[in-house]
Amino acid sequence: MSTWSRNNRLPALATLALTLMAAAIALIFFYAPLDEDGLNQKIFYFHVPIAFTAYACFGWGGWKALRHLWKGDEDADLESYVAIHLGVIFGVLTLVTGSIWARYRWGHWWVWSEDQLVLFLVLFLFYCAYFMLRYSLPPGPQRANLSAVYALFGVALIPVSILAIRLSQRFIHPIAFDEGGPNMAGSQFFTFCVAVLAMFAVAATLYHLELAGKRLDIRLRELREALQ
Amino acid sequence: MTYFADVGALARKDLLLELRARDTLPAMLLFVVSTLVVFHFVLPAESSDLAATGLLWVALLFTALLGLSRSFAAEREQGVIDGLVLAPSDRSAIWLGKALSILAFLGLAEVIALPAYALFFRPVDAGLVGGVVLADVGIAAVGTLLAAMATASRARELLLPLLFLPLAIPIVIGGVGASVSGEPARYLGLLGLYDALFAIICWASFEYVVTE
Numbered sequence: 442m443s444t445w446s447r448n449n450r451l452p453a454l455a456t457l458a459l460t461l462m463a464a465a466i467a468l469i470f471f472y473a474p475l476d477e478d479g480l481n482q483k484i485f486y487f488h489v490p491i492a493f494t495a496y497a498c499f500g501w502g503g504w505k506a507l508r509h510l511w512k513g514d515e516d517a518d519l520e521s522y523v524a525i526h527l528g529v530i531f532g533v534l535t536l537v538t539g540s541i542w543a544r545y546r547w548g549h550w551w552v553w554s555e556d557q558l559v560l561f562l563v564l565f566l567f568y569c570a571y572f573m574l575r576y577s578l579p580p581g582p583q584r585a586n587l588s589a590v591y592a593l594f595g596v597a598l599i600p601v602s603i604l605a606i607r608l609s610q611r612f613i614h615p616i617a618f619d620e621g622g623p624n625m626a627g628s629q630f631f632t633f634c635v636a637v638l639a640m641f642a643v644a645a646t647l648y649h650l651e652l653a654g655k656r657l658d659i660r661l662r663e664l665r666e667a668l669q
Numbered sequence: 670m671t672y673f674a675d676v677g678a679l680a681r682k683d684l685l686l687e688l689r690a691r692d693t694l695p696a697m698l699l700f701v702v703s704t705l706v707v708f709h710f711v712l713p714a715e716s717s718d719l720a721a722t723g724l725l726w727v728a729l730l731f732t733a734l735l736g737l738s739r740s741f742a743a744e745r746e747q748g749v750i751d752g753l754v755l756a757p758s759d760r761s762a763i764w765l766g767k768a769l770s771i772l773a774f775l776g777l778a779e780v781i782a783l784p785a786y787a788l789f790f791r792p793v794d795a796g797l798v799g800g801v802v803l804a805d806v807g808i809a810a811v812g813t814l815l816a817a818m819a820t821a822s823r824a825r826e827l828l829l830p831l832l833f834l835p836l837a838i839p840i841v842i843g844g845v846g847a848s849v850s851g852e853p854a855r856y857l858g859l860l861g862l863y864d865a866l867f868a869i870i871c872w873a874s875f876e877y878v879v880t881e
Binding site: 510563564566567569570573574577578579581582583586587589590591593594597598601602604605606608609 | 811814818821822823824828831832834835836838839842843846855856859862863866867870874877878880881
């Protein structure tokens with residue numbers, strides 16, 4: 442990669458994220474029509490894109506973990522860790538926004554019949570265990586390998602959990618929400634897409650920012666050791 | 670088939686060790702029966718028998734954790750794992766042999782636990798037995814790999830339940846569903862899918878857990 446693109450990628454991404462986010466917020470509040478839920482429904486444009494972004498981060502972390510194991514890519518360990526770290530942050534935001542939504546829609550802060558929320562709780566526990574594992578190992582190739590294997594488990598756990606939680610609703614809650622979900626008008630769908638893109642851009646910016654910081658940290662430590 | 674001969678030898682080693690030292694299995698048996706007794710007092714008088722089925726699954730899961738946390742103890746304390754890694758055989762054979770011996774322990778613990786459950790709470794049906802068998806395969810497959818991971822870490826036994834429980838949630842859902850619902854086929858299917866998927870991942874990735 443050329444120096445120009447390396448030095449300018451972060452500001453360019455940040456600008457893109459900022460523009461998209463501003464556009465998404467403007468669309469959400471001034472363009473998208475209100476439906477019968479009233480103003481509460483606006484949180485949908487935050488909650489769902491944040492959830493998608495969290496999935497994307499976990500998926501990216503799993504992909505980098507696979508690359509680490511398969512190709513022996515040294516950098517991939519750090520990239521996988523940073524992606525999962527971001528995924529956990531977005532996962533917590535999903536839980537918080539989902540909880541707020543549930544409070545105003547169904548009157549409870551926590552609804553076990555909401556598949557998405559339960560799934561994120563499981564994933565949150567799983568990835569917290571990932572951090573526990575990572576921090577109880579000394580830095581080195583073994584830590585990278587074990588973290589990568591556990592991150593791969595996470596990618597397999599997501600679809601299996603979705604299936605399992607869907608099935609569990611039949612014996613825990615007799616009435617499931619209908620499969621179709623609310624229909625979206627064209628303008629709502631457009632706003633939703635912009636919001637998803639904006640959230641992805643924010644995540645990509647944070648990812649590169651965090652990665653740059655960590656790499657700088659490692660480089661600094663290496664230089665310090667070389668000086669001693 | 671030298672691969673299966675290796676696996677057989679490794680599983681036989683674990684079973685022989687257990688037969689001579691009797692470290693793990695008596696503890697698992699005692700634990701599962703004591704938990705069932707505790708559960709009798711946990712449940713309020715009006716609660717349904719279905720609640721007891723849910724608690725049976727908690728008992729089975731924690732019994733499995735008890736067995737798993739000791740499963741690599743000999744390898745770690747005596748440095749056997751280095752020898753096994755250096756041996757001229759596929760590393761996944763270590764996982765498969767260990768998983769088979771864990772499966773045998775779990776099966777033996779449940780031969781005691783299920784009749785005890787039937788005696789204390791409610792009769793055992795085919796759905797429950799099918800669920801337990803399929804769940805055992807998943808628990809042994811995933812648990813063995815996670816136990817090897819936990820052994821490598823500083824936190825050791827402390828880490829294993831934390832790593833294992835989030836991954837065991839689909840097993841619990843499938844198992845409880847198979848034992849309480851009228852039509853267990855769907856849940857047994859989920860358990861089968863889980864077993865196949867995670868067994869393949871564990872088999873393929875075990876090498877990276879024990880080598881650097």
